[in-house]
Structures are given as C-alpha cells and as structure tokens.
Amino acid sequence: MIDILISDPTLRDGNHAVSHQLSAKQVAIYCEAANKAKVPIVEVGHGNGLGASSLQVGIALESDKVLLETARKNLSNSKLGIHVIPGFATIKRDLQLAIDIGVDVIRVASHCSEADITQRHISYAREKGKEVYGVLMMSHMVSATLLVEEAKKMELYGAEGIIIMDSAGAYLPNSVTEKISALTSSLNIPVGFHAHNNLGLAIANSITALEAGATILDGTARGFGAGAGNAQLEVLVAVLNKLGYNTNIDFYKILDASEIAELEIMQNIPVIKSESIVSGLAGVFSGFSKQVKRLAKEFNVDQRDIYFALGEKKVVAGQEDIIIEVVMEILKKDKHE
C-alpha cells in the first residue's frame, strides 16, 4: 500500500473564495475538525500566502499572526503549513514570525519559470529545521523539460519535495502524466500535484499524478478554493481508499469536517461556471476575473473572447495591463469583419 501525503489548503486556497475574509473563529473550527480526521498537513493563510494581505491582492480580515496562532492552538495531530511567495513574504518580517509561532511545513512558491526567487526563503526555512517544499505555480505554461530544470533548482536550494500547481485548472490527464513522469524520473525528492477543477478533472488529474509517481496531493473540503475550486478532499480520500492508497485520514471524520466547513466557513460550494471553463481552457489564472468582466461590459466584448486571447498571449498574474490591450484588438478585429 502506497502512502500518499495529503496537504489541505482549505483555509488558504479557500480564502480566495471569500476575498480573504476567513475569521479566527472559522480557522479554529475547521482546524479542530481536520485535526480530528488526522489530515497530515493543514495549510492556513491569505489566499496568496504569507505576507500577501495588501490593497493589490486583497486585505485579509485577520493578520497572519492571528491566523497562524489560532491554527497552531487547534492542531496537534495535523502539521501546520504555510504557502510562501517571495515578493509577498519577506524573510525577516514574515517567515520569522511564522517560525516563531511554530509552523511545521513551509511551501515556498514561484511562477513555474521563476524558481530562482525561492532560493533564500527555502534555504532559510531549512536552516531553521523546518519541513520545506518547493511549489511551481501555473505549471501548465512551460514544457516538461523546463519544469524539471526549475524543480531541480528548488531541490538544490534544499526543498524536500516539489509540488506543481494547476493554478488555471488547465490540465488534461495526459499532460499530468507527462509532467509528473518527467519530474519523478529526474528528481531525488517526492513530487506532488495541486489540482483545480475548471475542467471537472481535479480528482482524475490527482489520481493520474499518483499513477505517474507523485506521492503528495492537495485537496480542500468541498473543493473550497479559487474559481472552480480544488480537488475535493473528502472525495479524494474516498477514491484513494477505493484504489488502495493509504492517506492515514479517518474517512468518516473527514466527511464530518467537510460538512462543518460547508456550514461554518463557506458562502458557496464551488461549482463549475462558464467563466471557469473558459479560463481553464485558455489556461488563464482566475485572478483576472474581475477586470475581464469589467472591461467586457464596458466595451461590449464577449469575455470568452478576451480569455482565449489572453491565453494565446500566455499572460501571467501581474500582467493585468494586457487585458485592455486585448480588448482593443478584439474591437479592431470586429470592426474589420
């Protein structure tokens, strides 16, 4: 029986779904439930991770300090994890604070082609004796060869495992197999997959990742997370049990935890709406949603055309200026047709 390490970012990726308004009370309630179910790692924080609360990506209701201290108090079976994007999270101010509060697992993340920026954070966290993973976001955007190169950098910096994220929910199973196989055959550390459900394939892609050699998976209660949501944790546990993998999670208690999450922390259970399907197909990060909607309305352009044009340009978070450019191009094209 193969052991699979499950990390649960309900209280981090799910924070995206409520504009980072999860309260300390909600964090306490879900941590208690996940801890009872013996979820190995519970990840907590602002949707964009440690130190990210800002006007630019959204002010969180609670400070990192409050979120992490609350989680720390309520986790004993489960390890406390954080998501750390250098640029948002500084070492001195943010990482040190999290270490002082007693975080167990530190995942240092970058865009899939920018592993370089993770070196100092990974090294620092390792020096402090923490369990450290490297995370490559928007991993569908680069080839398997490039992904392996970036992952190898993180391994060299000291990462004890690499997780690739399907941040846009763009993967089909065959691409999961290609990327994960390339990583598992090139690295000496465990490999993981973080799915999104834009194309209804979060559970299937997660299984496919395991079949290709991954041993780490992310999942959230009821799929609570950005856009169309994540791999639904309690479904994932059910399917992994049925397939004969070992997660060490108590099945009835994770079902209970998902019900508590639905009642206590979620405004809506994620469903797959048209916009998620289109952004997933186009491979565009869901964070562009508000601006795409606004500009589509303002200029009377089909927002689906905007997403596909953005996908062709391979835009990434931070390149929001390109949206207006794309809208102008569509208008020009419509005029000529």
Add this chain to the structure above:
Amino acid sequence: MIDILISDPTLRDGNHAVSHQLSAKQVAIYCEAANKAKVPIVEVGHGNGLGASSLQVGIALESDKVLLETARKNLSNSKLGIHVIPGFATIKRDLQLAIDIGVDVIRVASHCSEADITQRHISYAREKGKEVYGVLMMSHMVSATLLVEEAKKMELYGAEGIIIMDSAGAYLPNSVTEKISALTSSLNIPVGFHAHNNLGLAIANSITALEAGATILDGTARGFGAGAGNAQLEVLVAVLNKLGYNTNIDFYKILDASEIAELEIMQNIPVIKSESIVSGLAGVFSGFSKQVKRLAKEFNVDQRDIYFALGEKKVVAGQEDIIIEVVMEILKKDKHE
C-alpha cells in the same frame, strides 16, 4: 476526428433533482437554448422516464403529453428523446402517445441484468421506424461478461446502440475501461456511457469510455441530475473539443444554454455532498436517500453504515424493505460490541 453523439437528459435526469416538478415553460426555455447549441438529442420527461409519474416514484408537475409536446415545438436542430422503462411505460398507452407526438429517439432501459423486459418495447419502437437504443442501468453491479450478454439481447431485439449507466456514481476509470472495452469488442452497434459524479469522476469516466471505444455520451447542463449530478455537459464539450473529438455542438451556445438552465430551471447546482460520496462508494442508488435518512434518524444509526451495508447486500431499486432489516442488523451488532 471521431464523431461523438451527445444526448442531453437535463430535462429528464434533472427532473429527479426537483422531484419531477419541471414546468412546460421551463422545458420550452431549455429546449430553445439546447436547440440553438445544436445538441444532437434532448431527452425530456419524468426522472424515471415515460409513464413513471406515480405516488410511488413521484407525481410529475406536467403530463408526458405536455412535456413532449412542448419539447417537440421547440426542437428543430435537436432530436427529441425519451427514456422508457418497461413497467413504468406501457406500449399502448405511453409509447404510442410519444410516437404520435413525434419523438425521434427512444431509449429503452432496464436494470443491468434484466434486458429481457425490454424486448417488446424495443421491437415496437423499431417497427414504428424510430431510432432506438438499449440502456442498462446500475451497470456497475454485474461483471463485464454478464453485461455483454444482456447488451447482446438488446442488440438482438433491435437496439441500434447500447448505453450503460453509472446510476450509482460508483465507477472508477479502470472499471469503465473494462466494461466498455468488453462491449465494444462484442457488439456490432455503438456503445455509450451515462456518468454520475458521486466520486468526482463523471467527466473523467466519460473520456475513459471514449478511449475504450464508446461513441455516445450523456451530459446535462451544470450536471443537473439525481444526487451528485451527471457529467456536466458544457464541461464535457470543452474537454472533448480540447481532446480533438467532434460533438457538432456550438461551444459558446452550450455555455449560454447552461447559464439559462442555471437561472431558469435549477433550484441548486449539484454538488458532491457526503451522502453522495458514500452511496457512490457503496454502489447504492441515490433513490434510497429519503428512507435511509429517516431510519438513520429514527434508530440513531450512522447513515453511512447503512449505505455500506446496503452495498454489501447489492440492493436495487424496489428493495426498500431491506433498509429496515439492515438497520436492525447494525443495532444488533452495536449492542454486542
């Protein structure tokens, strides 16, 4: 490019989700939208199909006559389909009525081991010159060998294609491959798959069916259907397009249709709750839900234990008496522990 025939039971399987209360107006609105998207077949009726409106399985808001006449008026690109279970649907009263109204596609369904009961209905519909399919429900319950035997009977009766249903949402992809491969290699007619999403695998299982040789798939707007819902049609079309299959469905217009369905006909978009996961794992039909809930509460027994015990007994629709038996066994066992 392989052509895939899509049948859309939003207005039939979805009727389960609203206790068969879809109105003529709602049928008209969705038919118009699906017709614009050029969905090949739109299936309409009571959740349990033609002639099923009854105290036992639920009285429909509208008669079959009204449902079918309304759909007929609003479908020109799309064919009008019906689901016919002998026992509910008689030939003289029900099937003849549907034929008189001008139904195009007749799917005659039975439990996976009871194809015998479909002979007269299939033959009659063929004699009347209709496009006729055989449907095997709860198909996870029998071996591939038995399933092939039953499907061959339907082929012999005159069915022009066989659809197997994952009525309990119990399939994992490897079982889909096994069953569909066995059918496609043994039959001379097309094979199809009707998925449910209890284990989050409706889209994945549908793709897997195609890879094993199926060429017919069912999907519904937003997954609208019994329990955890069906394969989400607009997601299915997106994924099939991306994989290079041809559905002949207009992608933007099926996205529009799904939004219209969400606004006009659905009370809730299906999500995967604990009960669906457990009934899917146990392989038990979701129609038992109300009685399981009631008895679990009355006798203070965990309803999850009831589902797993029912699964072990391989109960099928109509065997509701066994639920109380199972509850008594659990109580007896608890007492001795």
